[in-house]
Amino acid sequence: MDLLLEQVRHIYAVPALETHTVLDIDLWHVASGESVLLRGVSGSGKTTLLNILAGLLRPSCGTVWLGGHALYALRESHRDRLRATTIGYVFQMHHLAPMLSALENVELPLVFGGKMSVRDRQIRARELLAAVGLAEYDRHRPVQLSAGQRQRVAIARSLAARPALVLADEPTAALDTQSGAIVIDLLQDHCRREGATLLVASHDPAMAARFERIVELHKGVLHEVPAAITA
Numbered sequence: 001m002d003l004l005l006e007q008v009r010h011i012y013a014v015p016a017l018e019t020h021t022v023l024d025i026d027l028w029h030v031a032s033g034e035s036v037l038l039r040g041v042s043g044s045g046k047t048t049l050l051n052i053l054a055g056l057l058r059p060s061c062g063t064v065w066l067g068g069h070a071l072y073a074l075r076e077s078h079r080d081r082l083r084a085t086t087i088g089y090v091f092q093m094h095h096l097a098p099m100l101s102a103l104e105n106v107e108l109p110l111v112f113g114g115k116m117s118v119r120d121r122q123i124r125a126r127e128l129l130a131a132v133g134l135a136e137y138d139r140h141r142p143v144q145l146s147a148g149q150r151q152r153v154a155i156a157r158s159l160a161a162r163p164a165l166v167l168a169d170e171p172t173a174a175l176d177t178q179s180g181a182i183v184i185d186l187l188q189d190h191c192r193r194e195g196a197t198l199l200v201a202s203h204d205p206a207m208a209a210r211f212e213r214i215v216e217l218h219k220g221v222l223h224e225v226p227a228a229i230t231a
Contacts, residue, residue: 001067001086001164001197003030003053008062010048010220022048023059024220030197032067032164035188037208038201039225040217046201047092049217050167053199054089055079067164084112088158090168090187094150096142102129102153103138109161128156131186133179147174155183159190166191168200172207184210 010023022045030036040046051057052064055071064071067086071079083089088109096105106125110116116124129135132152142150151174158166166187172180184200188210191198200207208214214225 002032002065003165003197003199004028004063004065006063006065008052008059008064010045010052010057011060021220023052025062025222028215028222030199032197033191033195034213035191035198035211036200037211037214038199038217039203039208039214040201041203044217045220046217047169050089050169050199050201053165054087054167055083084109085161086164088161088163088166090151090155090158090166090171092169092173094142094154096150096153096157098142101139101141102134102145105142105153106157106160108157112161124160125156128159129153132156132183148176148179151175152179152183155186159186162190162194163196164194165197166199168198168202170202170204171200172202172204177206180204 005025005028008023008025009021011019011021013019038046038049048057052059058072066082069082074082097108103122103125106128107121110121110124126135126138129138132155134149134152137145137149145153151171155171158168168187171183171187175183187198187200190196216223216225
């Protein structure tokens, strides 16, 4: 899925304090199928940018184009439908449904899509749980899982509907080195196989070697990082 941001600004207004400009992006393009690492210190606006791209946070001004759609010109119901059918989002906090099992959480995007039988949904969800090393935890609820296991369920859920755009906010933060490598492999393999666009936000320095394109977010502005200094 092709991404294009034009004159996108986002400003937070805090009562009794000066306004704070979090994002100030004149023009930014990510071609369909690209894999991009978004770097920046904590509080730099990475999560804000991902939320805007996911259709969850309307920017203060500007236009966000996703696959030819002006995202915030769509009615909310249409925007929700676009997000459910084409975007996979790995939140920094997993946001799993607490009363559902790991299997049911991974199935959720497929339920919203409404095009698969129960059997096919379960087969797909089990495949993804196995891919993140949680095949034996399919009946566990989030409270019965460790922080790292919950994050892996969230990653499996993000890929369930074979999205055209995958957004991942610090996807390896709660994982050990080996598990982190597995999930990045999974995200990148999915996107290569499906021709999907991948945008990963992370401040993990080890991530640089995994991406050909790296963008730094500093004081609200995006800066392309030359390949020679990405490490």
